[in-house]
Amino acid sequence: MSLKYQVVPVTSFSQNCSIVWCDETMEGIVVDPGGDVKQLEMLINELGVKVVNLVLTHGHLDHVGGTEPLAQALGGVEIVGPHKDDNFWLQGLEGQSQMFGFPLTQAFEPNKWLEEGDKIHFGKQVMDVIHTPGHTPGHVVLFSEEAKLAFVGDVLFNGSIGRTDFPKGDFNTLINSIKSKLWPLGKDVRFVPGHGPESTFGHERASNPFVADEMPLY
Numbered sequence: 001m002s003l004k005y006q007v008v009p010v011t012s013f014s015q016n017c018s019i020v021w022c023d024e025t026m027e028g029i030v031v032d033p034g035g036d037v038k039q040l041e042m043l044i045n046e047l048g049v050k051v052v053n054l055v056l057t058h059g060h061l062d063h064v065g066g067t068e069p070l071a072q073a074l075g076g077v078e079i080v081g082p083h084k085d086d087n088f089w090l091q092g093l094e095g096q097s098q099m100f101g102f103p104l105t106q107a108f109e110p111n112k113w114l115e116e117g118d119k120i121h122f123g124k125q126v127m128d129v130i131h132t133p134g135h136t137p138g139h140v141v142l143f144s145e146e147a148k149l150a151f152v153g154d155v156l157f158n159g160s161i162g163r164t165d166f167p168k169g170d171f172n173t174l175i176n177s178i179k180s181k182l183w184p185l186g187k188d189v190r191f192v193p194g195h196g197p198e199s200t201f202g203h204e205r206a207s208n209p210f211v212a213d214e215m216p217l218y
Contacts, residue, residue: 003125003147004145007192008043010036011102013062018151018192021049022123029053029122031142031151032063032194033070035102041073042067052122056081056110057153058139059089060166061096063194065105081114083131086138088168114140127151130181134174150191150201156182158199160195161210178211 005020011034019040021028033040044051051074056064059082070089071077089096093105118129120142127142135154139162142151154162156178164171182189187202205213 001124002150003144005149005192006043006047006202007198008036008040010034010040011065013100014195015062016192016194017066018124018207019047019049019051020122020127020151021047022125024125026050027052027123029055029120029127030070031055032057032153033066034062034064035066036049037066037069037073040070040074044074048207051077053077053120054079055114055120055142055208056138057141057151057194059086060095060154061093061100061102061105064093065097065102065151068106068108071152078112079108079110080112080120081110081129081140082136082140083133084113084210085168087113089136091140091190132174132177132181134164134170134172134177136166137168139177140202143189145185148186148189150182150185150189151202152182152191152193154194156191156204156208157193157195157209158204159195159208161208175211 001024004023008017010017015034018031091107097105114129116131120127130141131140132155189201
């Protein structure tokens, strides 16, 4: 029994949408279906994954733009997340669409907001929900302790961190989320960021110029 995943870059922002599943039951989730719904639907069918939830890490358009159409295409699966503090982003999706030149995306609310300590179940797998504000106030991270794997959205990247210049973003809050919520999970944890290549928490603690343990004194 193990957790499997496939990352699919979607939209012109190359946002990492992840199809994640239990290889014993083939039940799974889709994390951050930002767009390119037909491509996602075809791949889900090819893989043979029975999607039980669409899970959102935060409310930015490139992460949520394809959510409602994909939910409908998959027979009305439930949308869960992010934390309710990102509701203002979801309610502003029409404005985000115009600002970024994306197809018009209507405002929506998930079937369920996520809180710190919630758990996402699919097949025999479970992922912990960790509230990690800073990039957005309602950002969440999904963590599988068994697989030592985290889906971190736009909190942390290979060699960088999420932007904090959007409304209700905050640099110090983001740094605190990374150091106090993610680092304790272990240096051997691999993570899938919202954009770009994967990395491990250990690698970022050693070399990431924003959050490394030993910042050089230049």
